Amino acid sequence: MSTDQIVVPEIHCDHCKTSIEGALRPLPGVEAASVDVASTTVTVDYDESVVTRDELVATIVDQGYDVPA
Numbered sequence: 001m002s003t004d005q006i007v008v009p010e011i012h013c014d015h016c017k018t019s020i021e022g023a024l025r026p027l028p029g030v031e032a033a034s035v036d037v038a039s040t041t042v043t044v045d046y047d048e049s050v051v052t053r054d055e056l057v058a059t060i061v062d063q064g065y066d067v068p069a
């Protein structure tokens with residue numbers, strides 16, 4: 001299990017929090033996902049043998065957010 005923090009500068013409100021958490025949590029391998037709106041940071045606990053960080057980022061991008069490298 002690993003924990004990653006992904007900074008998403010466009011996060012600005014609870015709607016962003018709900019949509020990003022709701023998109024990440026159902027993914028296979030994702031144990032927990034939480035968005036801190038104040039720091040625009042997504043924290044994800046996941047099994048890296050099941051899902052990659054790139055897939056997590058792609059899921060956030062699919063929700064309409066830019067994720068700077």
Ligand SMILES: [Cu+2]
Binds near residue numbers: 015016
């Ligand atoms: Cu928002």
